[in-house]
Amino acid sequence: MEQLLPIFTYIAVAASAISGALEARKHEMDIVGATTIAFVTAFGGGTMRDLLLGRTPVFWVIDPGLTVTTFVIAVFTFYRLQSFSNRLLIFADAIGLGIFSILGATYALQRDISPIVAILMGVITGIFGGVLRDVLSNRIPSVFGQSTELYATCSFVGTSVFVLINSIPAINTLPASLIGALTVFAMRLLAVRFKVTLPSP
């Protein structure tokens, strides 16, 4: 599992960078705006996780490959992606949400943080990049609107599933992680597909 963490990180960063650059295009920003939003979306959640846990220098500072990857993806998505597709944005965002959630909980558990805080750390790591992306685009983060389909809830449920399965001694961390990330991912796509929202008071 240890060796797979960087790979998962790269996938989540790449997916988030795409979603960030697409969102910037929607808002008619220039390439600097698009790159910045891509970086913020890709690095935001993991950075917050590392700061809160005291893991500094943060993850992308010590691995320059992540910066290069995000930069290349942002420029490509901004200039070359012909058909803008809202579906791609939701898909890429859901991948990032799923993997980052599990990574957040994993690093917390590695530090002997209690399970309930590990779940919270998973949710923060999962959603924070997207929240920053939306705040910088100057609108109420979509995750908070009453008309929004389940978002943080998917991260919460999937991370809880991961922490629960992971606590069973007989089960390895890897299958637990995959099940957790897939739960977040599938739940998010189903919520968007069937417009599932939470009840209002």
Place this chain on the structure above:
Amino acid sequence: MEQLLPIFTYIAVAASAISGALEARKHEMDIVGATTIAFVTAFGGGTMRDLLLGRTPVFWVIDPGLTVTTFVIAVFTFYRLQSFSNRLLIFADAIGLGIFSILGATYALQRDISPIVAILMGVITGIFGGVLRDVLSNRIPSVFGQSTELYATCSFVGTSVFVLINSIPAINTLPASLIGALTVFAMRLLAVRFKVTLPSP
């Protein structure tokens, strides 16, 4: 005093969680939005303080009880609090403002930070949760508007009173803390009651 710090933290976190959830209801957010705003308001100031001082993992990561408390309060305030009252919001907010301001200065002084920076740390700890709450609700933080009653000023005055009294060798930290927190609290309520604002240029 040392043993009382966690108790003060719980009171301030609980009060801020109430104010966050009430603010979210005002803005017609769903339960996820309300919970998030409650967490951000309750944890924001102390988290910023811990990060700036290098006290990591931050305070709520190492005490899961704070997460449970905030979650329960957010859900209860959102679904069960019958009569929404603006007065309750201001009251809860003022309690959080008062206690967090003193806690911020206290932890700074414990690290041998100079008194003037300790006062600034108090103000940051006191107001930052509310600033985040307002930024996430997508409006200019009320603390900055010219028509707003004194807010950061109350934190500044009360924290200065605390640092001043605390520097007198004959006086214990506990009475200094209580006087400081009460100064912030009372000054804030009076400012709202009598609509006291600062002079414009």
Place this chain on the structure above:
Amino acid sequence: MEQLLPIFTYIAVAASAISGALEARKHEMDIVGATTIAFVTAFGGGTMRDLLLGRTPVFWVIDPGLTVTTFVIAVFTFYRLQSFSNRLLIFADAIGLGIFSILGATYALQRDISPIVAILMGVITGIFGGVLRDVLSNRIPSVFGQSTELYATCSFVGTSVFVLINSIPAINTLPASLIGALTVFAMRLLAVRFKVTLPSP
């Protein structure tokens, strides 16, 4: 060079405090808003740099003179500066942008961070104060708008120039720093003067 870092920091902090207070006046905030925006603009970039690199307590916590300087400048700019001039705002902002960019890269290189991440750290340190200033004023950060003249780009180019020159063994850090900062500064003023923007997709 080591001994000059605090001096550069003071100049950048002072210039950013002026730009923050002027921006607050534009938005009709009160003195508390102006002071807060001044602090956020002056301390934001360097704070983010220190947090990401794990240099805590952050720079202004251990040097109370920076707090006093920023406070005095904010109050003076808000109440006493007679003729509000947009040119002064751009000038002060460009000074802060130039020096903070180089300081960010310098501290990163001191920690043996790779050059590409050091450049990114320079850009973050340079622009983050201004981004926070704009977010708190509740508008899309000017740095992201398509109609904005080059901003982050100036920081990126100047920091790259610095890192490049600095990597030549025969050249000292001081001249490399000055050339880098002047590149950012001059490029920014020229971009504003001739309304240079980036191409849209």
